[in-house]
Amino acid sequence: MRIVLLGAPGAGKGTVAKMLTDFDGSVQISTGDILRNAVKAKTKLGLEAQGYMERGELVPDKLIMDIMEARLQEPDCAKGFILDGFPRTIPQAEDLKVLLAKIGIKLDAVINLDVPKDVILDRLTTRRTCSNPDCQEIYNIKSKPPSPEGKCLKCGSPAVQRADETVEAITQRLETYNEKTAPLAAFYEKEGLLKTIASLSSEEIVAQVKASITK
Ligand SMILES: [Zn+2]
Numbered sequence: 001m002r003i004v005l006l007g008a009p010g011a012g013k014g015t016v017a018k019m020l021t022d023f024d025g026s027v028q029i030s031t032g033d034i035l036r037n038a039v040k041a042k043t044k045l046g047l048e049a050q051g052y053m054e055r056g057e058l059v060p061d062k063l064i065m066d067i068m069e070a071r072l073q074e075p076d077c078a079k080g081f082i083l084d085g086f087p088r089t090i091p092q093a094e095d096l097k098v099l100l101a102k103i104g105i106k107l108d109a110v111i112n113l114d115v116p117k118d119v120i121l122d123r124l125t126t127r128r129t130c131s132n133p134d135c136q137e138i139y140n141i142k143s144k145p146p147s148p149e150g151k152c153l154k155c156g157s158p159a160v161q162r163a164d165e166t167v168e169a170i171t172q173r174l175e176t177y178n179e180k181t182a183p184l185a186a187f188y189e190k191e192g193l194l195k196t197i198a199s200l201s202s203e204e205i206v207a208q209v210k211a212s213i214t215k
Contacts, residue, residue: 001026001213004083006184007113008177010120012202017084019206026080034071065095089180093187108213110188112196124165132157
């Protein structure tokens with residue numbers, strides 16, 4: 001399958017993407033991953049991206065698109081890919097359209113995970129992450145709590161709330177999402193590719209995605 005996954009932070013894109021890659025061998029591709037890998041592989045584009053990141057600047061869209069172009073043509077993408085968290089803006093979506101046309105790839109669908117704000121807030125603000133950088137086990141104070149003292153069950157380090165997972169931070173992230181990324185749904189609706197799924201169960205979402213691309 002060749003799909004784009006849209007959805008606010010906390011909508012479950014990562015989980016769903018992982019389940020879908022198990023289904024047909026498609027690879028999950030996120031901007032963060034491809035940038036990190038390009039930097040690690042010291043490709044020409046990777047080194048250029050590294051320069052921006054080290055200066056604390058945003059990597060320009062043009063460079064991201066060039067890295068994406070190379071990534072999408074690697075052999076492991078032959079079975080398909082799931083773009084997770086990309087594109088993020090309308091200009092990126094327009095660039096992606098041009099890129100895919102250039103390399104002769106057609107998207108099967110754009111899946112929009114529609115999760116209510118209160119559910120996202122509840123999911124993310126109840127999350128705790130082990131503070132040991134080598135462990136980073138993820139807990140949830142409701143469904144998978146750390147020890148009563150708030151310690152990681154694996155390594156004993158404190159399980160803490162990440163700074164970007166407080167109510168204030170998440171509200172801010174959701175506002176940014178609604179401003180920049182939510183308009184993408186309308187863009188892909190016009191392209192005839194959009195499928196919005198409002199389920200809260202990853203299994204149910206995956207089943208609907210499979211049904212929509214195999215029909
Ligand atoms: Zn731990």
